[in-house]
């Protein structure tokens with residue numbers, strides 16, 4: 001991988017203390033002609049990371065999908081006067097931790113479950129065999145762990161980290177009470193959630209419903225429509241859309257024609273209301289979601305929420 005980040009990174013100053021960095025969903029020179037998770041997943045879907053900063057301090061939420069991307073963000077913040085960095089990881093997936101190396105000299109906070117997952121997959125991540133290439137080597141581990149929640153402060157800005165079992169069991173979201181903002185990681189994705197731990201979908205819905213009761217004005221996810229993110233994020237209806245999608249998928253999981261259901265069949269009503277924004281690269285994610293749900297749930301009674 002070359003040193004310049006590609007594709008280019010879009011920078012948005014949302015608040016005097018909050019910046020988003022977004023890459024993907026636009027043509028650029030691929031890092032490889034072969035199929036790989038960086039070009040064909042992270043950049044095809046579009047990926048964001050965030051920085052909460054005050055004076056010479058910053059908390060960065062995730063480290064992007066490559067070391068050059070993370071290095072770019074660090075350099076940008078250093079030019080704004082930031083000297084002290086703390087990293088918070090949203091979860092263990094490669095598109096969010098690949099740039100840890102650029103912050104190897106800093107505290108890196110994550111849930112204990114994130115560290116466990118990284119330790120379990122370490123050899124495969126470094127060999128490029130978890131999701132295929134590119135490998136992440138060396139893999140830099142978090143060095144400050146928490147189980148359920150952790151309170152941080154960046155200057156005058158409070159940051160509340162909360163663990164969520166949504167999308168992945170080790171999820172960590174960040175609440176910014178000052179402006180009621182939620183950095184949602186991959187717990188909420190526009191237009192639809194990327195399913196991996198399909199055995200936990202009922203628990204995901206339970207925790208999403210709990211999240212709906214939090215005091216949130218806007219949501220900034222790590223994957224989603226770049227214009228919406230640039231303009232300040234999503235309404236809490238992104239949570240409703242996610243619940244509707246997961247519930248619909250589970251509810252139809254025993255139907256004979258289940259695997260034929262298109263993205264439109266599953267997100268149509270919420271897209272029509274403008275809660276989410278259908279995007280072509282998610283067609284493949286949706287098909288993969290149905291396949292995973294089918295393989296796991298086809299012979300099992302469906303959970304209560306699907307009935």
Ligand SMILES: [Zn+2]
Pocket residue numbers: 093095096186222223
């Ligand atoms: Zn992701």
